[in-house]
Amino acid sequence: MTAPRDRETMSCEEFQALLPELIGTGEDINLHPHIQTCELCRALLADLETIAEAARQLFPTVEPPDDLWDSIETAIKEESSK
Numbered sequence: 001m002t003a004p005r006d007r008e009t010m011s012c013e014e015f016q017a018l019l020p021e022l023i024g025t026g027e028d029i030n031l032h033p034h035i036q037t038c039e040l041c042r043a044l045l046a047d048l049e050t051i052a053e054a055a056r057q058l059f060p061t062v063e064p065p066d067d068l069w070d071s072i073e074t075a076i077k078e079e080s081s082k
């Protein structure tokens with residue numbers, strides 16, 4: 001099965017797989033077409049940001065466990081420094 005690579009019709013699974021990459025590019029994920037149309041992923045992103053922020057406050061000296069957390073933290077820092 002070959003799904004079209006259309007950003008607006010990508011599945012939640014595809015979008016979530018791309019999420020670390022999207023964060024890494026510094027792109028505003030809230031403007032992503034999938035987020036615009038998918039309440040589920042919008043909630044997921046909000047949760048990730050909330051968790052990452054809470055973890056940063058609770059464990060400021062502990063490195064995030066993987067690249068995703070690191071990317072989320074960087075995105076939040078960039079956002080809060082605007």
Ligand SMILES: [Zn+2]
Pocket residue numbers: 011012013015034038039040041042
């Ligand atoms: Zn979705």
